[in-house]
Amino acid sequence: MNKSKKIWAGLGVLAIAGGIxxxxxxxxxxxxxxxxxxxxxxxxxxxxxxxxxxxxLRLGGQVKPGSLTWDAEALDLRFVVADSLGEVPxxxxxxxxxxxKEGIGVVVEGRYTHEGVFESKNLMVKHSNEYEPPHGEKPExxxxxxxxxxx
Amino acid sequence: xxxRTVVEKTLGILALLSMMAGSYVGLRVVPADAAQGNVQxxxxxxxxxxxxxxxxxxxxxxxxxxxxxxxxxxxxxVAASSAEIGxxxxxxxxxxxxxxxxxxxxxxxTWDPRLTTTAIxxxxxxxxxxxxxxxxxxxxxxxxxxxxxVIGFVNVPIVYMSVTWWRTLHQPPSSPRSVAPDILWxxxxxxxxxxxxxxxxxxxxxxxxxxxxxxxxRMAYNA
Numbered sequence: 001m002n003k004s005k006k007i008w009a010g011l012g013v014l015a016i017a018g019g020i021x022x023x024x025x026x027x028x029x030x031x032x033x034x035x036x037x038x039x040x041x042x043x044x045x046x047x048x049x050x051x052x053x054x055x056x057l058r059l060g061g062q063v064k065p066g067s068l069t070w071d072a073e074a075l076d077l078r079f080v081v082a083d084s085l086g087e088v089p090x091x092x093x094x095x096x097x098x099x100x101k102e103g104i105g106v107v108v109e110g111r112y113t114h115e116g117v118f119e120s121k122n123l124m125v126k127h128s129n130e131y132e133p134p135h136g137e138k139p140e141x142x143x144x145x146x147x148x149x150x151x
Numbered sequence: 152x153x154x155r156t157v158v159e160k161t162l163g164i165l166a167l168l169s170m171m172a173g174s175y176v177g178l179r180v181v182p183a184d185a186a187q188g189n190v191q192x193x194x195x196x197x198x199x200x201x202x203x204x205x206x207x208x209x210x211x212x213x214x215x216x217x218x219x220x221x222x223x224x225x226x227x228x229v230a231a232s233s234a235e236i237g238x239x240x241x242x243x244x245x246x247x248x249x250x251x252x253x254x255x256x257x258x259x260x261t262w263d264p265r266l267t268t269t270a271i272x273x274x275x276x277x278x279x280x281x282x283x284x285x286x287x288x289x290x291x292x293x294x295x296x297x298x299x300x301v302i303g304f305v306n307v308p309i310v311y312m313s314v315t316w317w318r319t320l321h322q323p324p325s326s327p328r329s330v331a332p333d334i335l336w337x338x339x340x341x342x343x344x345x346x347x348x349x350x351x352x353x354x355x356x357x358x359x360x361x362x363x364x365x366x367x368x369r370m371a372y373n374a
Contacts, residue, residue: 012281013299015274034263034318060318097257099187107261107320124256129322131191132331133182 035060035107039086045112053112059088060107060126068102081106081118088112092120099125152359159358162351169344173337181337190254195337197247198325199345200240206349207237208276208307215300218293227293228364230300232356234279236349241273256320264313265321272310275303289367 035058036044044052059081067080067089077092079102090108100106105126110119155163177195184191214230217223248266249259260266279299286292314323327335 008281008285012278012285013295015278015281032264032317034320097255099255100257122258124258124261124320126320127187127255127322128329129325130329131184131187131194131325131334133333134185 034058037061037083037086038081038088039083041088041112041118042086053114056109056111058107058109059090059112059118061088061105063100063102063104063106065102077123081108088118089116090118090120092123094123096123097125099127152355152362156354156358159351159354162347162354166344166347166351169340169347173341173344176337176340181333184334187255190251191334193247193251193254194325194334195341196345197244197251198338199342200243200247202342203345203349204237204240204244204272205307205311206346207233207240208272208304211237211276211279211300212304212307215297215304218297219301222290222293224289224293224364227297228357228360230297231283232353232360234276234296234300236352236356238273238276238280239352240349241269241276245269245273252320261320263319263321264317265310265319268306268310268313272306275299275306279303289364 038059038061041052041057041059061081061083064080064082064087067078067082069078070076075093075095077094077096079090079092080087081090082088090110092108092110100123105128107124107126108118108120109122109124111121112118173195177192183189210233211230214226214233218226218230248269252261253259279296282299283292283296286295311324313319314321325338330338
């Protein structure tokens with residue numbers, strides 16, 4: 001092996017070792033938090049508002065039914081992200097993803113401002129692992145009816 | 152590398168026919184998911200690609216263990232072939248997932264635990280390939296890559312469990328209880344088709360690896 005090849009091989013091994021180290025340090029621990037829930041954000045704000053306000057973070061929860069307003073001309077979108085224990089008002093600009101609606105799960109990236117509103121820079125919509133054709137029965141019901149028709 | 156063997160020809164034809172059947176059923180026969188619309192059909196290629204990537208890296212793991220025990224170069228060849236095909240399926244998984252993500256989530260990419268661990272998965276096996284191409288001594292190459300093939304596999308169950316262990320944007324794994332029967336059977340059909348494509352690529356790649364090994368030895372002998 002010549003020198004440059006040795007360097008490349010070394011870099012390759014380093015990259016692999018680095019990746020695995022990242023996994024062990026970050027990935028395997030239980031405190032990998034991709035987003036805060038509304039109640040967690042509320043608790044954080046109560047505890048250390050000055051460290052949280054205006055800092056980039058992700059907020060994840062359900063779009064509270066009945067909370068959605070959309071000004072199509074100003075492209076101004078307002079809604080409340082909620083979990084069972086807390087609520088956070090969110091403001092977003094621009095058109096939301098096609099699947100966005102009240103009641104759906106979302107993850108928003110942005111900052112919680114001094115005005116008490118979460119300013120979203122990036123609005124992402126979660127979708128479930130449930131798949132069914134339009135107007136079909138729920139999979140559970142389909143299985144039940146299958147079993148019944150067998151018997 | 153010479154004409155295709157009977158096994159290769161048979162697998163090639165079966166793979167082609169099943170891919171055609173899977174695509175036809177997936178695109179034209181089965182109705183799309185009510186919530187997502189047609190874009191949900193990406194499931195029929197994204198899911199199988201991911202499963203095949205996992206299978207490939209599992210084979211790398213088993214073959215690497217066998218090599219370390221028996222020091223038989225055949226295991227090394229199978230491991231190397233499987234890793235390469237696994238990288239192809241991982242790239243496919245990521246690209247198809249990005250398309251699906253853009254249409255449903257609204258973004259191509261986000262650093263959630265599922266996507267991040269999958270990116271690391273790709274890095275590990277690209278690194279495995281890089282290591283192989285830079286190690287010239289056959290035995291050292293086989294031994295080093297077997298070690299990486301064993302340690303690197305640790306990440307595979309982490310990728311799979313990431314959506315269960317941590318908060319993610321990616322949805323948790325689908326199950327027969329969460330998927331309507333029509334959609335589930337279409338998924339299984341496409342998984343079978345992808346498996347045949349994998350098998351075809353595998354027998355071809357292993358034969359190529361064998362020829363490469365022979366060539367290497369002849370060149371060493373002549374030098």
